[in-house]
Amino acid sequence: MEDTDQKQQNTIGRRAFVGGIIPVLAAATVPAWAAKSELLPPPVSVAGTFPGLITREKEPLNLEFPFPTLQDRITPNNQFFIRSHFNIPKIDAASWKLTIGGEVRQEISFSYEDIKKLPVKTVMATIECAGNGRANLVPKVKGLGWEQGGVGTANWTGVPLSVLLDKAGIKSGAVELILEGEDQGTITEEPKSPGVIKFSRSMPISRAQQSDVIIAYQMNGKALSAEHGFPVRVIVPGWYGMASVKWLTKITATATPYDGYWQTLEYAYWKRKAGLPTLTPVTTLQVKAEIARPVLHELLTAGSTYRVFGAAWVGDSKVSKVEVSADEGKTWNPAKLIDQPVANAWQLWEYSWNVPAAAGRYKLMARATDQKGNTQPERHDPDRRNYMVNFMAPVEVEVA
Ligand SMILES: Nc1nc2c(c(=O)[nH]1)N[C@H]1C(S)=C(S)[C@@H](COP(=O)(O)O)O[C@H]1N2
Numbered sequence: 001m002e003d004t005d006q007k008q009q010n011t012i013g014r015r016a017f018v019g020g021i022i023p024v025l026a027a028a029t030v031p032a033w034a035a036k037s038e039l040l041p042p043p044v045s046v047a048g049t050f051p052g053l054i055t056r057e058k059e060p061l062n063l064e065f066p067f068p069t070l071q072d073r074i075t076p077n078n079q080f081f082i083r084s085h086f087n088i089p090k091i092d093a094a095s096w097k098l099t100i101g102g103e104v105r106q107e108i109s110f111s112y113e114d115i116k117k118l119p120v121k122t123v124m125a126t127i128e129c130a131g132n133g134r135a136n137l138v139p140k141v142k143g144l145g146w147e148q149g150g151v152g153t154a155n156w157t158g159v160p161l162s163v164l165l166d167k168a169g170i171k172s173g174a175v176e177l178i179l180e181g182e183d184q185g186t187i188t189e190e191p192k193s194p195g196v197i198k199f200s201r202s203m204p205i206s207r208a209q210q211s212d213v214i215i216a217y218q219m220n221g222k223a224l225s226a227e228h229g230f231p232v233r234v235i236v237p238g239w240y241g242m243a244s245v246k247w248l249t250k251i252t253a254t255a256t257p258y259d260g261y262w263q264t265l266e267y268a269y270w271k272r273k274a275g276l277p278t279l280t281p282v283t284t285l286q287v288k289a290e291i292a293r294p295v296l297h298e299l300l301t302a303g304s305t306y307r308v309f310g311a312a313w314v315g316d317s318k319v320s321k322v323e324v325s326a327d328e329g330k331t332w333n334p335a336k337l338i339d340q341p342v343a344n345a346w347q348l349w350e351y352s353w354n355v356p357a358a359a360g361r362y363k364l365m366a367r368a369t370d371q372k373g374n375t376q377p378e379r380h381d382p383d384r385r386n387y388m389v390n391f392m393a394p395v396e397v398e399v400a
């Protein structure tokens with residue numbers, strides 16, 4: 001009896017969470033740990049202030065944007081998906097600092113206030129989790145079951161990472177930067193971590209020095225929320241989300257490539273080099289169009305016109321076209337790109353579909369092609385493991 005009550009309570013709790021009742025309370029109350037400093041703003045919490053997010057996991061917090069509700073190019077902060085591997089760290093901005101060390105002329109630390117005094121840059125960028133779309137893979141793969149909404153676009157504001165690197169003085173022998181977050185924990189499922197680890201990723205110095213890589217403290221003009229990396233995070237436009245390390249505390253320049261957990265055992269794929277599969281860190285966003293509407297199994301009126309609508313993106317190139325097929329890929333029709341191109345930011349697109357007069361089931365597919373000529377594959381390449389999922393996922397609709 002008691003057991004049943006408990007279960008029921010959990011279910012209600014979950015409903016309330018999805019419905020935004022509990023989180024609204026949480027958002028309105030400043031947690032004690034956040035109120036320590038009177039001078040600096042405590043982190044806000046956005047989770048739960050938008051009731052429509054899909055809960056993929058509660059602890060650690062993983063929420064998906066409901067892609068069928070897509071409206072604007074910029075994803076509002078409280079609708080932006082949340083991907084966390086550990087619990088959200090409690091950081092006091094007053095005592096927080098970012099340290100750059102390793103192969104540098106001079107180890108250097110920056111406070112939150114220091115960072116905000118440096119040159120300001122805003123970059124519009126789409127962040128997609130490398131596991132987005134994996135729920136569509138057959139057979140099922142391990143990992144969180146993101147459908148379409150492990151992706152979003154924001155205007156990120158901060159200081160170019162290169163400005164900080166210049167102050168530290170990167171030594172000529174350095175090849176990579178390791179970026180570390182404050183969040184930590186033990187991964188107890190395979191592949192297990194060697195005890196407690198932090199979230200960390202590396203990138204070549206050459207990439208880190210490009211002017212679009214920023215240490216961001218704002219998202220769409222507001223201070224980063226606790227969930228999205230307060231006080232600062234990296235933004236690596238054009239790369240999958242794992243590169244954009246949140247809750248950043250430490251940057252280490254190294255003379256040899258880094259083989260940390262989050263770029264070998266996770267977020268790595270088999271790249272064929274001279275015919276040999278070589279485990280390689282996931283980096284560049286693969287070209288992809290997603291259909292927001294119609295939704296799976298939507299009922300459409302025979303003989304009507306329907307506005308098929310979605311977004312398309314790619315890293316390190318530009319989307320050159322999006323096409324739509326309603327006949328299993330036999331014929332393709334050009335969609336209209338609505339937004340002006342911005343490097344590494346998605347573009348919304350639309351296609352006016354003449355819904356057939358004949359009732360039945362139809363499969364809609366969208367495919368994007370980039371300026372390098374890459375287009376979406378029909379099937380997921382197993383070398384990519386459960387990452388970089390950009391095969392054309394059909395949306396079946398009912399016409400009556
Ligand atoms: N410190 C830290 N940074 C992190 C992560 C994390 O778990 N810890 N998750 C990464 C992954 S896998 C993604 S997809 C993005 C998601 O960013 P968001 O939660 O702001 O959407 O953050 C990245 N940065």
Ligand SMILES: [Mo]
Pocket residue numbers: 083128129130131241242
């Ligand atoms: Mo991710």
